[in-house]
Amino acid sequence: MNRLYCLEKGEHIKTTIAEATVSFFEQQGITHCFGISGANIERFYDALSRSSIIPILAGHESMAGTMAIGAVKAGEPCGVVAVTSGGGSFNLIPSLAEAYSAQIPLFVIAGSPHQSEGNDGPFQRSDGLFNTPNLPAAFSSVSRWCRTLNSPEELNDLLAEGFREIMSGEKLQGPAVLIIPQNLFLQKVSSISVVPISPHFLPISVEPFAIVPPITLIIGAHAQRFADPEDLVSLANHLKAAVVVTADAKGSFPNDSVLYTGVVGTMGHRSAGNSIDRASTVIAIGTSLPQMDRFGHDSLAEKTIFTIGEPHLCGSLVGTYLGNNYAEAFKILVRSTPPLANTFLPIPGIEEVQFDTKNWYRDYAKVIQAALAPSDSVFIDAGSCGASMVHYLHVPAVTICDIALGMGGIGYSFGASIGATLVTNRRSWVLAGDGAFFMHGLEIHTAIELNLPITYIIFDNRSHGMCDLREQKLLGGSTAFNQYQTHFNGDSIQMLFSGVTSFQADSPTDLEKILQQTQTMDGVVFVSVSIPVDAPVPFHPLLNISK
Numbered sequence: 001m002n003r004l005y006c007l008e009k010g011e012h013i014k015t016t017i018a019e020a021t022v023s024f025f026e027q028q029g030i031t032h033c034f035g036i037s038g039a040n041i042e043r044f045y046d047a048l049s050r051s052s053i054i055p056i057l058a059g060h061e062s063m064a065g066t067m068a069i070g071a072v073k074a075g076e077p078c079g080v081v082a083v084t085s086g087g088g089s090f091n092l093i094p095s096l097a098e099a100y101s102a103q104i105p106l107f108v109i110a111g112s113p114h115q116s117e118g119n120d121g122p123f124q125r126s127d128g129l130f131n132t133p134n135l136p137a138a139f140s141s142v143s144r145w146c147r148t149l150n151s152p153e154e155l156n157d158l159l160a161e162g163f164r165e166i167m168s169g170e171k172l173q174g175p176a177v178l179i180i181p182q183n184l185f186l187q188k189v190s191s192i193s194v195v196p197i198s199p200h201f202l203p204i205s206v207e208p209f210a211i212v213p214p215i216t217l218i219i220g221a222h223a224q225r226f227a228d229p230e231d232l233v234s235l236a237n238h239l240k241a242a243v244v245v246t247a248d249a250k251g252s253f254p255n256d257s258v259l260y261t262g263v264v265g266t267m268g269h270r271s272a273g274n275s276i277d278r279a280s281t282v283i284a285i286g287t288s289l290p291q292m293d294r295f296g297h298d299s300l301a302e303k304t305i306f307t308i309g310e311p312h313l314c315g316s317l318v319g320t321y322l323g324n325n326y327a328e329a330f331k332i333l334v335r336s337t338p339p340l341a342n343t344f345l346p347i348p349g350i351e352e353v354q355f356d357t358k359n360w361y362r363d364y365a366k367v368i369q370a371a372l373a374p375s376d377s378v379f380i381d382a383g384s385c386g387a388s389m390v391h392y393l394h395v396p397a398v399t400i401c402d403i404a405l406g407m408g409g410i411g412y413s414f415g416a417s418i419g420a421t422l423v424t425n426r427r428s429w430v431l432a433g434d435g436a437f438f439m440h441g442l443e444i445h446t447a448i449e450l451n452l453p454i455t456y457i458i459f460d461n462r463s464h465g466m467c468d469l470r471e472q473k474l475l476g477g478s479t480a481f482n483q484y485q486t487h488f489n490g491d492s493i494q495m496l497f498s499g500v501t502s503f504q505a506d507s508p509t510d511l512e513k514i515l516q517q518t519q520t521m522d523g524v525v526f527v528s529v530s531i532p533v534d535a536p537v538p539f540h541p542l543l544n545i546s547k
Helices: 017-027 042-048 061-073 093-102 135-140 152-167 221-226 229-239 247-252 270-278 298-302 326-336 360-371 384-392 412-424 434-449 465-474 490-496 508-517
Strands: 004-016 032-035 054-057 079-083 106-112 145-148 175-181 188-197 215-219 242-245 260-263 281-285 304-308 377-380 400-403 428-433 454-460 501-505 525-530
Touching: 004 017, 017 042, 017 152, 017 175, 017 188, 032 061, 032 412, 042 079, 042 106, 054 412, 054 434, 061 079, 061 093, 061 106, 061 221, 061 400, 061 412, 061 434, 093 106, 093 135, 093 175, 093 412, 106 135, 106 152, 135 145, 135 175, 145 152, 152 175, 152 188, 215 229, 215 270, 221 247, 229 326, 242 247, 242 270, 247 400, 260 270, 270 298, 304 326, 360 384, 360 454, 360 508, 377 384, 377 412, 384 428, 384 465, 400 412, 412 428, 412 434, 412 454, 428 434, 434 454, 490 501, 490 525, 501 508, 508 525
Parallel strands: 032 054, 032 079, 079 106, 106 175, 145 175, 215 242, 215 281, 242 260, 281 304, 377 400, 377 428, 428 454, 454 525, 501 525
Antiparallel strands: 004 188
8 A cells, every 4th residue: 555644734834725735745646636727726726837746637527537546546646636616526526436436545626616604606606505506515425535624724634634534544445525715725824744654454353264275266456456466376376276356357367377267247257157156265355246246156155255455245245354454464364274286276268258149349359459568558448348348358467457347437438548548658448339439538639638648449339239238138129219320430530639540440350450550659549440239248137138
């Protein structure tokens, strides 16, 4: 876990609240701040311009939030977002909901109109008084901590309190929000200094135990952020364990390892389910096993389960908790288990779903897989494309491979990929459907502005494909409500934006040629690939339902 710093009140130089807040973020090691300026936050952005923190202008506040999430998943200690009042703040709610559910630490500075006790009707007033929206209540529903700054004297304590709440490890991570009225940003406060605070690990008391083989490890997204990848591999080798991952943690374990048997849950592989079924002991590392991950794995209820990172399991599952210090928990497991040389669980390989008709998504996925380089990042969007890429795409080791499963918001990948790319300076891949593109795809303008190495592959089936599939499977047939009558051609994107290379692929062979052609290109690459609306999708809840 990253080192946390908190404020110690200084007694010498006076500085403004805007400058002091920016200085605090600098001391936390923050490198970027995401958002959109406006009348009630412009003083903060002015202070940013004189700091080491790089402000990133987003196209939409919700995407600024997902950029911050992507930055954290790529290594930023905490994502910082700054937005103005009114719609600027309310637009941020969806991405905060994702960060809340996925336990991603974000710190939001939200500007608000000047403080007013009377009913003088300032523009965008949102404190819940005098028939105005209650922004603090809205933010509180999707944050771990939310406060409004009422006086300069409160600043030091509130910044320290907010960071401690989401970063020390004492409680669940997620967003913190500090609302600052516009008239306070230029108020003077004492300069600040910082003192280190050690990460807090939950105390554990575990009775001596023995692990009964065969063993299966289930690795989740929390472990992908906090566990050392080499430690995960060493533990699996020591335990001779089969390894499966959750859909949002595909990059947490080498997909080409003989121990790896695939993804669990709704988008997963039969081989992963077989590994769980055969196991006597299951170790859930960084996952609480929510419904999306445990779907189809009813045998979990019969297993001896140990958990690391996430203290509580979902549903009726019960496990022995080994704490949130991954390195120490792994040592406990190794000490408690001698090398299991003769209990190696036979691995049949990864069993993918097969279809009688042409498997468009699988064929495209294999082309993309061949083009991925080690340490690239992959951001998969929701829907038919998401289920298919999670299932069919296998990624190199040390790869960020992300899908938003907190709230499952469509379009998430367009922002998250930008935040991650700014931190890694490596190429990112966005795999999204045309529905996601129509929602938030114009955020590629931000990537173009920053000349970021991002390859966008948009699966164009002229529909919200998963919604249409659900109609077919659950409602007796498609109403065509979720289908588009028109679509865009990939070649046309470079007419819309200068500085982008765009292509249209009508087959996996076309895509393969395009990716070979663009392999050494810098900057943004955009490819639209055609896919039938009825292309089969490996989403298990719908596979065995007749039309």
